[in-house]
Amino acid sequence: MNFYTDNDSLKFHLTHPEMKKIAALKERGFADHGQYEDAPADADEAIENYDRVLQLVGDIAGDVIAPNAEEVDHVGPHIDNNSVVYAPGTRQNYDVLKQSGLFGISMPRKYHGLNFPYVPFIMTTEIISRADTGFGTIWSLQDCAETISSFADDAIKDKFLPRIYEGASCSMDLTEPDAGSDLQSVRLKATFDEANNCWRLNGVKRFITNGGADLHLVLARSEEGTNDGRGLSYYVYDRNDGGLTVRRLENKMGIKGSPTAELVFNNAPAYIVGERRLGLIKYVMTLMNDARLGVGSQSVGLCEAACREAVAYAAEREQFGQAIVNFPAVRDLLLAMRARTDAARTLLYETSRMVDTYKAYEAKGKIESDERADYKAAQRSADILTPLLKLSASEFANRNAYDCIQVHGGSGFMKEYACERLYRDARILSIYEGTSQLQVVAAMKGIANGAYIAKIAEYDARPIHSELEPLRELLRQATENYKALAEMANANAETDYDFRRMQTDVIASIIMGYLLIFDVERQLNGDESCKRSFMPSARFMCAHAHAESLRSVAMAKAYCK
Ligand SMILES: Cc1cc2nc3c(=O)[nH]c(=O)nc-3n(C[C@H](O)[C@H](O)[C@H](O)COP(=O)(O)OP(=O)(O)OC[C@H]3O[C@@H](n4cnc5c(N)ncnc54)[C@H](O)[C@@H]3O)c2cc1C
Structure with a gap:
């Protein structure tokens, strides 16, 4: 089984139109070509390289990491002579990835890395976390290389970065x-x-x-x-x-x-x-923002795993003489799980593209005057989208794990089914790398200075297919409701946190709604890289944003009385 090729929504995001620009920026005009064996000559070749490596990671995730997950959960690590010994399955996962030369893939080629941008690196974490979220945490920590690469002096880089490629944890x-x-x-x-x-x-x-x-x-x-x-x-x-x-x-x-x-x-x-x-002030903040992308990708991986477990069980389990998937109540659960997964994923890769864009400009050293606006816009977007991603994706993962058990009925409560493990694994996602409450605190600046409203206006101005107009109308109404909510929040400083949480949730839903509309737009314009239509998920998320905005306004009015 290949966890990359069996999920063509990943290819859809990998081939987003912005990816050619990102590949060119990251490759500094393809300057490494000819100097290093694997350095691409152009953007198409770079994206083919990402695709090839993702296929390899997908194979390892499907054939090694996923089959090990259950036993790893039971055995766990232990301490021996002041060293941490991984469970045998974890050790095998690690060694296979190491032998395949996959550690340090986003490091510069000088240090044996593949110079990958965030999008494909984050995709590897999503794929691995679908197989085993716990192992996803170990894998994504190689991102420490990015902090060393960005901020340490050359002597430290030369000493430590090659070791990360060699598999140093x-x-x-x-x-x-x-x-x-x-x-x-x-x-x-x-x-x-x-x-x-x-x-x-x-x-x-x-x-x-x-x-x-x-x-x-x-x-x-x-x-x-x-x-x-x-x-x-x-x-x-x-x-x-x-x-x-x-x-x-x-x-x-x-x-x-x-x-x-x-x-x-x-x-x-x-x-x-x-x-x-x-x-x-500087280094940990940068590392934490990267790590929040990492937790976003672990969360999307877990969302995907929960969806698939639920769909498979619902197709197989029969009650009242038919498969339970035929009952609208079960289908609604499955639709909501799929929509949350698509929504969190599209926000994950939008945020990753913004991080890639601004970091690639910074890595260039000199940003030309005609590039400055693009750099600034990407940096601003990355700053405001990262807390929304961490908050929404991790909460969605918890919700999907909960619904996955619900679809399984009593069996879901039993250790025999993977959904019980997913439920336990999901719980940490909204806690580490900054709790959900701290993500709301991080979003406050963008709420107060209007950055989110500006982002929504930018999305709203994009031309879309007439078929999508009713969905956009829902988001426009949700935005008007959000503005009413913001006015009430500004007038009621004493209930600050409650309002900010509602505002953050509404903003996140609206933004995910627009992103899903754009995904459907790409499909309507002929992009066939993902066979499944994103339309049901877009409908769900736009309706959810609208309902969430109405509910929040009603609650805010009640608070204000
Ligand atoms: C499995 C696991 C792995 C971890 N891995 C790492 C790791 O690799 N490296 C590392 O350094 N740390 C790691 N952590 C630590 C993790 O990042 C912290 O647990 C997390 O940031 C919360 O800190 P805390 O546990 O001290 O909770 P506290 O900070 O005590 O928070 C308790 C509660 O108070 C709320 N709260 C606190 N301050 C505010 C505020 N200003 N506004 C609103 N609410 C607030 C929180 O949201 C939470 O609900 C890990 C934790 C776990 C459980």
Whole structure:
């Protein structure tokens, strides 16, 4: 089974019209062609390369990772002699991907990477997370390479990036017992050791995914006497250098194959990444935004897995003399699950394209004056879409997992069916990399300065097929309702959070509605890369946005009384 080729909506997003521009930007006018064996000559060749690698990942996901998922969930990792030992299935997954040369695919070719943009990299995480969401967390941590590549000096890049290609595992060590959502309170201490000309780390980190990793990116307090984010710097720590104890592994409800560790750093030597004091303000913020794309893709992968489990069961299970899929109540559940998956996916790849565009401009070094507007627009869009993606995709994954069990009836409550595991695995998605509540906080700026309304106006101005007009009309009404909601919110500061949550949910639904309309528009204009029509999902999401806006206005009026 191939988890890429059996899901042609992935090819649909991979061949989005913007992808040629992204490939050309990422390849800096295809300057590597002729210097490296795999460097493409043009955008078509670049997209063919992405497609080929995705086919390989799809094979591994379908034939190795998915069949291992159940056993990995039962066995899990353990600590042996201060090392984290993966479950045998996890080890096999890791080794097959490593032997296939797939680690570090988005790194520059100089470091043996394939120089892939985010869209295909994020797609690999979606595909792998469909097979096993817990393993998706381990896989996506290779994105730590991006932080090193963007901000570390050349000596650190030369030392660590080739190791990531060779399969060195990575972790992102931010959270501490007293610093979770509030990372400004991080206390793990970094002091400069003059005698040995290196930094030393001392303190505890908690809830660290892949905490037994070879390479760690660690947020630490370098400036004595400070207690806010401006006293924090960022470090890369090499496990081979000693000074780290894996104190315990958490006993979790889900993603059980993914080790979550408590770590004690004891005079551990480390290298500083970039400049002092910019650890949280700049580097972690960038890494977290990337990681939120990662959780978005894990969520879409889980949405897809839940959809497929539910569809297969509904076709097979008979009651009252017929397959349960024939009952409208079951079909409605399946339609909603498919619509949430399509909606979260289209937002995932729209956000990824924006991230790709602005990062590729930045990587060029000099942004020409005729490119500046495109760069700025992409950066603004990435900033405002990322919290919506993390919020909506993770909540949808939870909802799909819930509905998947509902379709299974009593069997869904039993360990024998995958949906029980999906339900447990989904639960973390709306918590790590910033809880749903924190995504609403992150969206507030765009709500307050009108950036979301401007984005919706931009989408609304695009020409569409007449068949899609009724759907656009629903979104226009939802937008008017949103504006009424915003006015009430501005007049009622004391119920701030309730209003902001409603506003964020409505905005996210409207944006996903437009994106699905554009997907159908592409199909109506002859794009046949996905055989299945996105129309039912577009109808569902536009109606959902409209209903959500009405409900929110009614609730807001009740609050204001
Ligand atoms: C399985 C797992 C894997 C993880 N992997 C990693 C990892 O690899 N690296 C890493 O550094 N961390 C990791 N974490 C930590 C994770 O990112 C944090 O658990 C998460 O950010 C929440 O922090 P907390 O648990 O301290 O909750 P708290 O911050 O204590 O939050 C508790 C509640 O308060 C709410 N809240 C807090 N502040 C606000 C606010 N300002 N406004 C509104 N609501 C608020 C939250 O939404 C939540 O509902 C992992 C956690 C788990 C469970």
